[in-house]
């Protein structure tokens with residue numbers, strides 16, 4: 143595996159906790175790796191499995207979903223839906239041939255800037271260790287074979 | 290959609306962004322992206338000239354979509370949306386790219402930061418063609434306000450609102466309002482008598498025609514939505530008919546159970562099973578402690594002397610808790626603090642050594658209406674000849690609470706003064722880490738105490754023990770500490786030790802915050818919306834914070850914040866309507882198969898099933914826009930305005946486009 147591989151990561155952040163946690167990491171000038179591009183949703187419960195698949199198919203090597211801690215969701219229990227959906231999605235991804243660890247769910251509150259920064263750096267290193275995914279290309283190759 | 294004209298504005302934010310990101314490069318790159326008509330750099334986009342750029346380009350270049358790459362949208366999205374609207378563009382056709390908090394401030398390397406800024410910006414440039422013009426939804430606002438907790442902060446906020454003509458519901462957990470301030474004797478640095486300045490406000494609250502006081506009550510549930518909260522309150526049974534009770538206290542004297550530890554005297558004094566916590570209590574009503582009353586706990590009390598003592602016949606053993614529902618437009622949280630639990634700091638011997646007491650216990654000891662009538666005495670009734678006051682117990686300590694509790698230095702100085710005033714011969718030692726006398730008149734008070742003959746020792750106490758190593762230590766408490774100014778270890782034999790305990794968040798702060806739908810900071814206190822600009826607001830619109838529930842505060846600061854919270858609530862409920870973000874869900878009845886899956890998942894019961902048409906329907910007023918239904922539907926039928934699947938997809942594509 144080439145060591146200069148820079149993972150590309152999409153992070154879905156719920157607006158009320160994790161997005162603010164990321165903001166706090168910013169105002170506190172905590173440094174973390176630059177590989178993740180955040181996408182804001184109102185609630186982690188808005189994150190559709192197709193968003194994750196889309197990200198991976200479009201070239202992401204990893205996907206982070208971050209929401210409020212259990213009990214803290216701005217919409218009462220949206221994050222319980224996320225939590226319920228997540229294992230199913232992991233199963234699905236496994237069946238699609240994806241290694242474990244490319245998609246991660248974390249609860250990060252608006253007060254946890256440090257946790258946000260640590261999570262992103264750690265997750266980036268985890269993906270770096272897994273290597274590039276190139277999922278989209280794999281599909282194209284398979285399609286070319288069947289065509 | 291193909292011929293959208295996107296304008297990109299990249300803010301330098303002084304050097305906050307431009308100091309890290311190569312803005313020139315990003316702007317040049319942006320100008321070449323699909324649909325981008327113009328890309329500009331500006332020093333401060335949030336300034337008036339910055340906003341004017343947006344307005345002018347909309348008018349002169351016919352810009353149809355705008356992206357501002359700057360700080361967090363939490364900060365300035367409303368500013369720029371308004372600028373877009375002023376320029377004649379629907380505000381929802383503007384997106385922000387957060388290149389400050391999420392990029393320039395958190396990335397070490399300038400080249401990497403520049404690349405990341407492009408990706409963040411690219412996501413928004415790709416998204417924008419899919420944005421739709423949206424109209425904000427206006428909902429009516431209930432003009433009434435609820436204040437939770439009635440210590441000095443809650444009282445102040447409630448009175449301000451009530452004086453402004455608002456109807457206020459005050460919910461207090463204890464039998465009387467007053468909070469911690471009612472327990473204090475004097476207040477620093479002016480040495481005002483605490484009761485003298487507080488009780489007039491308490492009785493004003495009790496009598497105010499615009500205030501409904503619900504003491505001995507707790508909020509159990511909050512539902513509804515912005516400007517229209519539905520609150521369930523449990524009024525605990527006092528077993529006394531408060532309409533009949535005159536507060537004469539005849540029952541309390543008659544009660545056969547007299548030796549119940551008094552909460553108000555923090556266990557130093559006693560109260561009966563039927564009691565009024567203190568003479569100036571508001572409401573001045575008796576309460577029966579069901580755990581201690583013989584009739585209520587054992588089913589039999591030979592005398593039931595309270596019943597015979599009560600002239601108006603107010604005792605009612607059959608009384609039940611009552612559920613009350615309130616409708617309010619805004620809520621002020623003023624639930625206060627609790628004292629750090631000194632037993633956790635075992636090396637100081639609290640709970641084990643008789644004459645080691647907490648600061649709150651000292652407040653009661655020195656209080657003229659306290660259990661000793663204001664005499665500062667040890668457990669054996671004698672006056673101490675020497676007292677050590679240990680600062681920062683539980684505070685500024687990584688083992689317990691990292692933060693400074695802000696009030697302990699000053700109340701410790703006040704204690705020293707009170708001891709010297711009551712017992713001029715007594716030696717007083719203050720053991721401090723740093724003396725934090727930051728408020729108005731505080732440093733002067735500190736100076737004054739130095740002249741009053743108090744001994745100041747700079748050093749945190751290591752231990753308090755009763756093991757004597759010298760004759761003068763015999764039968765006394767020994768405080769071990771390093772005097773960091775002299776660089777020596779000291780053993781101080783004293784008669785009494787006061788632990789200046791820090792302020793802790795309430796034990797149930799987290800659950801309470803969850804009930805009201807906001808969060809807590811890492812230190813456990815309620816989280817404000819912005820630490821500097823909105824210290825009295827929460828993330829939940831219409832819910833405000835006052836007093837020590839947000840962070841330890843002295844009385845002036847608690848009162849000031851209560852004023853800010855009251856002003857916030859007043860501004861909020863004074864508007865007949867509030868605009869809410871129209872980012873809610875909708876369901877196309879043509880596409881819905883009526884599978885029901887979204888109906889049960891909606892956290893706010895905002896989706897109902899139309900049995901006639903066999904489709905799910907969104908109740909717009911109830912939908913809060915979480916998007917759970919959108920993600921749950923197998924056929925992607927529900928969609929969320931502002932967060933359409935195609936918008937999110939485009940963002941993903943943009944983020945990964947380079």
Ligand code: FES
Nearest residue numbers: 156185209210215
């Ligand atoms: S709002 Fe954060 S997970 Fe629901």
